[in-house]
Amino acid sequence: MNTTNSIKTDELLFPTYKKWNIAFEQASGSTITDQTGKTYIDMMAGIGVVNLGHGHPAVLEAVEKQLQKGWHASNFFHYEGQEQTAKQLTSHSCADLVFFANSGAEANEAAIKLARKHTGKKKIISFLQSFHGRTFGTMAATGQESIHQGFGPMLEGFEYVPYNDVKALENAIDDETAAVMLEPVQGEGGVIPADDSFLQAAETLAENAGALLICDEIQTGLGRTGAFFAHQLSGIEPDIITTAKALGNGFPTGAVIGKAHLKDAFGPGSHGTTFGGNPLAMAAASATLDTLINENWSQKAKDKGEALLKELQERLASAEVVKEVRGKGMMVGIELNEPAANTIGKLQEKGVLVLAAGPNVLRLLPPLTIDWEMLKEATALIEETLKR
Ligand SMILES: Cc1ncc(COP(=O)(O)O)c(C=O)c1O
Incomplete structure (x- = not known):
């Protein structure tokens, strides 16, 4: 070798x-x-x-062009690239509003905060063998003991149930539940696709419990599984979708896409980021999405x-x-x-x-x-x- x-x-x-x-x-x-x-x-x-x-030449060209114009001003400014990228993400999903982050874990962290703030509840149900990231919130959401080891105590309020098991989810979910968080295909956990019936049941059970459904599409999204987002193949409509990895085709960026009714929970001062949604990331994301969609x-x-x-x-x-x-x-x-x-x-x-x-x-x-x-x-x- x-x-x-x-x-x-x-x-x-x-x-x-x-x-x-x-x-x-x-x-x-x-x-x-x-x-x-x-x-x-x-x-x-x-x-x-x-x-x-x-x-990819379209992404390269967009980033090079933006580099000449400037790559940081701050999120107090209107960035045309954010509007463009948000439009592409919302018009190809069931959700309406976007928060831009720098990575998958940051997008999931924001989704967990959004769910807790909106519902006023703390319990989040996720699944065994899931993977949602390495920050304290997303590590706690990850249903793998090996990822928690040595970092305790974990952020409280997380419960893990077996994946693809409707009965187990039915038993775990209650009025105290803020959100059900899942990957439509578990990636790090072993490439395990969810059954359509499981995703559909998760949607209904969450709705009946007054909980939000969060689809972590960080690995599965943006064409990877044969749909713009994998959950679309099962005909469900989550309240929150998270995406990252492929969003900038290699340029670090992530996003939370949420339904319009969540808007008030993320008002001014509630959440933020210095670099999330910066012009270079948005140039890369917008060109990536244009290519993914148009081709x-x-x-x-x-x-x-x-x-x-x-x-x-x-x-x-x-x-x-x-x-x-x-x-x-x-x-x-x-x-x-x-x-x-x-x-x-x-x-x-x-x-x-x-x-x-x-x-x-x-x-x-x-x-x-x-x-x-x-x-x-x-x-x-x-x-x-x-x-x-
Ligand atoms: C499903 C899923 N969620 C979240 C993450 C975390 O993303 P990042 O490494 O960009 O923080 C990953 C990364 O592998 C992932 O596959």
């Missing part, structure tokens, strides 16, 4: 990430090249971020994702190490009956980048724009690796 051992960031950085032995040099379209000149097929898109591929990438992701899933299911049907291949759109999980880390390393040697989701699942989140030839090359290498 080509290695880049000269890079020793482990001496200078907190080791929060177990870094791979790959030093990033540059990225283009659906490939990443390291400092030794080795090129990889990118089947992870920066953890579901560059949905339009690396260095119909949600539908393309649906079609390509179905073909990818079928291809992988066929190729891996006889691989003993594979338990299940599942997914939605261009979000695919390959569940193994052994730890995924070993396979990830072997695939890197062959020039393919994939992620883990939980201990045993390989997670594929390629750019939606990846061409079929490259996808086939990657699936062949995955087959070769898993059928040792």
Whole structure:
């Protein structure tokens, strides 16, 4: 394997990430090249971020143009890019008002605050194996003990119930509940799609309890699962949607999109951010959304994702190490009956980048724009690796 051992960031950085032995040099379209000149097929898109591929020309041009005009004034100013981006997000969702943040966790943090402030209640129900972020609020919302460890006491008021279990949700929800918070497909938890009937029941149960439904679409949103937002495939209308990752196609930005009736809860002085919604992020987001919408990438992701899933299911049907291949759109999980880390390393040697989701699942989140030839090359290498 080509290695880049000269890079020793482990001496200078907190080791929060177990870094791979790959030093990033540059990225283009659906490939990443390291400092030794080795090129990889990118089947992870920066953890579901560059949905339009690396260095998309429309996004690049919009950011470069904005750089010349200025990149910070503050949220006291009207920023045309915020209006534009908010219009794109609200006209393609069931919600009406936007708060811009810098990341997924910040968007979820704002959503939790909005739900508590609006309802005047504190209980938030989320799900086992969920992932909502690393801040205190979003860590508390995350239904994974390993993520809480060592950081206690957790923010109080959070309850976790089994995912896709309507009865359990019915038992947990009551008049004290401010919100039900869920991912339409659990990403970090193992690429687990929610059943339509579960999402529909969550909507009804929340409404009956006077609670808000929050859909965390940070990983699933913006075309990834074959719809602009994944929950739209089940015909539900959450009160709050959060998005981030793909919003700026790699430029850090996030957003909370909420229904109009929540407006008063986020009045002046209630919540804020210095950098959220800055002109550069908005230029990137607006160009990304324009491209995603005008070129119909949600539908393309649906079609390509179905073909990818079928291809992988066929190729891996006889691989003993594979338990299940599942997914939605261009979000695919390959569940193994052994730890995924070993396979990830072997695939890197062959020039393919994939992620883990939980201990045993390989997670594929390629750019939606990846061409079929490259996808086939990657699936062949995955087959070769898993059928040792
Ligand atoms: C569903 C979901 N919510 C929230 C987050 C947190 O986003 P960020 O890392 O931008 O804070 C992630 C990140 O992986 C995510 O997948």
